[in-house]
Amino acid sequence: MEYNFKEVEKKWQQYWREKKIYKALLDPSKPKCYVLDMFPYPSGSGLHVGHPLGYIASDIFARYKRLTGFNVLHPMGYDSFGLPAEQYAIQTGQHPAITTEQNIKRYRFQLDNIGFSFDWDREVRTSDPSYYKWTQWIFIQLFNSWYNPVHNKAENIETLIDHFRDQGNVDIDFPAGDKELFTAEDWINFREKKQQEVLLNYRLAYLSETTVNWCPELGTVLANEEVKDGLSERGGYPVERKLMKQWSLRISSYAQRLLDDLEKIDWSDSLKEQQRNWIGRSEGADVLFKVAGSDLDIQIFTTRPDTIFGATFMTLAPEHELVEMIVTPELREEVMSYVIEAKNRTERERMAEVKRITGVFTGAYAIHPFTNEKIPVWVGDYVLAGYGTGAVMSVPAHDARDYAFAKHFGIPIKEVVSGGNILNESYDAKEGKLINSDFLNGFEVKDAVRKAIAEIELRGLGKGKINFRLRDAIFGRQRYWGEPIPVYYKEGLPYVVDEKDLPVMLPEVDKYLPTEDGEPPLARARDFSYKGFPIETTTMPGWAGSSWYYLRYMDANNSERFASKEAVEYWRDVDLYMGGAEHATGHLLYVRFWTKFLFDRGLIPVQEPAKKLINQGMIQGRSNFVYRVKDSNTFVSEGLKNNYETVALHVDVNLCDDDVLNIKAFKEWREEFKNAEFILEDGKYLCGNEIEKMSKSKWNVVNPDDMIDKYGADCLRLYEMFLGPLELSKPWNTNGITGTSNFIRKLWKLMHKPNASHELELAISDEAPLKSEWKVLHRTIKKVKEDVDRFSFNTTVSTFMICVNELTDLKCNKRQILEPLAIIISPYAPHVAEEMWERLGHKESITKASFPIVNEDFLVESEFSYPVSINGKTKTYLEFPLSLKKEEIESEILKAEEVKKLLNGQSPKKVIVVHGRIINIVL
């Protein structure tokens, strides 16, 4: 019989499910391999062919690792808290849990269709109380921890309390903001309320009044990572800056470690670079400038302390608290109206108008700490409140922004580093010699920076400092569909819920909207309280559950702990993490942060979640167009469209095959096309095409289920891999799928022959293979192994094709060849491989087999004829027997008769041999 993929795939999927073939057990006798995909948010539109790309690749890797003797953990789950289900709930009143459940069912069906080797007994759902119980538990650990800068790790808050009791806080760096000093005695005399307030300043999960990204449209705050170009990442609504009391996580304490440990992990350069940029470490100094005629100081941060003599003015961010205090009475009105205007501009407006230079003089002057000159203090919105100290010393000669500002307002420009032409533009480069700079004169920039910092510290004007761009992560969301924060309020102070009372269940509400007084939806819940005290009404952000899910898979059904000690000790970290690059500065930063935190607290044995990470490329859509002749119901084929005046219309790509329109289906597609007429070329209607993002509105969404129905799961798997390198973004194009489809048929035919009535029947030979057949096999095994090890799955598919073509040419149907062949193909095309395996007489699943070992003996060439170049030029052919050892090759070749003949008796100076072959002869 012909290969019937529908029957075969169904049969094996059922077999795998029933026998729990892919169940992973903790087995210390075997090496572990943890292969993880980024779990999906189960959206209403289901999977399209782009989603499984990464899943297929990781599945291949997982299956390959199983065959090579690893105990593989390859789980899947759902990131099931999130906005779309909540938006839908707001519109329809349906509980998000119901929508989510429906979507998950659909996802599961689609995933099963592709034949993945997930261990579904370990499925996790972030919205499940048995899961978010532990998300809440980790939050409590964060709340009960502080970052000890001396030990450079998070510790139990009790150690801080002990320290306060013994020594106060004099010797402890305050993590953020101004430091209020107290002694041990002070601490003991503080009331409970005061103590708790102080501790809140040190906890890793803390409540504070901060400027947040407020999105009025979504009615919630967002983390920096969730804002793109001043718009919300989800929905694309404008975001404002707003001062609010909010829960935050102190990720900034981990900035240096998050940066340093990038060195230790095998992630792509671009992704690491994105994280480095996001963390944004810069070295420089904090310097104090006195305000003339007052005892106020302006603290600035600069990375160029060497240029301090070039500071001709200072600029404060409009939000800076000193603005109000230093502005002179005459200018107060003007300055404050500028401040208000600047504050009211949204982030987006501010960004869009980067080129616009605005600012206003405060009337106040600062005293230059070295020259004692009076320099004017300005307010300008090019200075950001959120970075450094929100104030800068402006050195127009050596900073492009200061330069533009100074030019615009006619402020003097003083050159202090030679090498540029400051009449035309600022000289920002960090090289050149210092001039006009007193004690720094003559130093190179690099040395001057060091010298300047030393001098600043010596004179008590400030000190060297490392600044990070990374801000603490805002953790509260004014939304319903998320994890409740396990906190209650007593006398206005937050306390965490007792661990034994977890989870704090998400309460039922009558509506999923904020209350009339603007409280989050949870405030609608009746009696949402703990021991009579009100519970926090904001919920956790979408990234909370995904920041530790990889740990839950290790022991997904544990009700005593987030995962048992044995499980985290055994599985440790992810060996291969597959997912999109869009999570570079969101999820992938948070999951590293939580991992380091849990490590610090002795809960897990690793500091990084994933050793190796691959970002699979996006699959774009390939839209098809039909061309309607203007004002008619006639459609003209693509090649002839220039002869008419036409309008291009998106047409459902599923109505086209290789860009040829299925006219019958098209007519049935929409009522208006029922009587459409067509102008054909070569008897066909050819559609135009264009690469666009895959989306419903563009009619270019290809559903994997349809592909599987038409070609089978194995064919889809092979084809998605064959499209090109994994990391590359590429358009989905089914035009080439016949290639992989043919391949599966050819593979099948290796062990089936047509009988008298032209039907295929099993034909396997038990004869010993010929050397040529062994050679084909072992070359393939070798190549496949190398390819999988370097994640080059597209070349592997080519390798399989070559192998099958060659075996077909050799008419090889030998069992000893087909068995290993089935094994090496099984990670890619598991269904057909299982079926072959069974037909070869095996009772057990092919997944229990072992990946064959390469026998190099079959690959050694004894004799060959190949082109050789002389002095890198002329090519000629040479036959030379090669059975020599590496070190013998050159000396033997040098005296070989053949070579001399070739050179008319001359002896070569040097023979270049690569992989046992003479490549070039130098005379």
Added chain:
RNA sequence: GCGGGCGUGGCGUAAUUGGUAGCCGCACCAGACUUAGGAUCUGGCGGAGCGAUCCAUGGGGGUUCGAGUCCCUUCGCCCGCACCA
């Protein structure tokens, strides 16, 4: 502006990582068989030339016996960050 990546036939791509450029597949062309099909099989398929050969990896230059690969320069494309002091 800064950072990361890329540029090879009509198309997707490959090249043992510095060693015969174009593997494999699609598309296309020719042929065979035929139960007439969008099946299967055989052959061809970067350019020029009857040919041996020559020219070709965005352009220019360099290192090397030898460069798609390394270096410099230039052009073009994609992605990320961006008033971060």
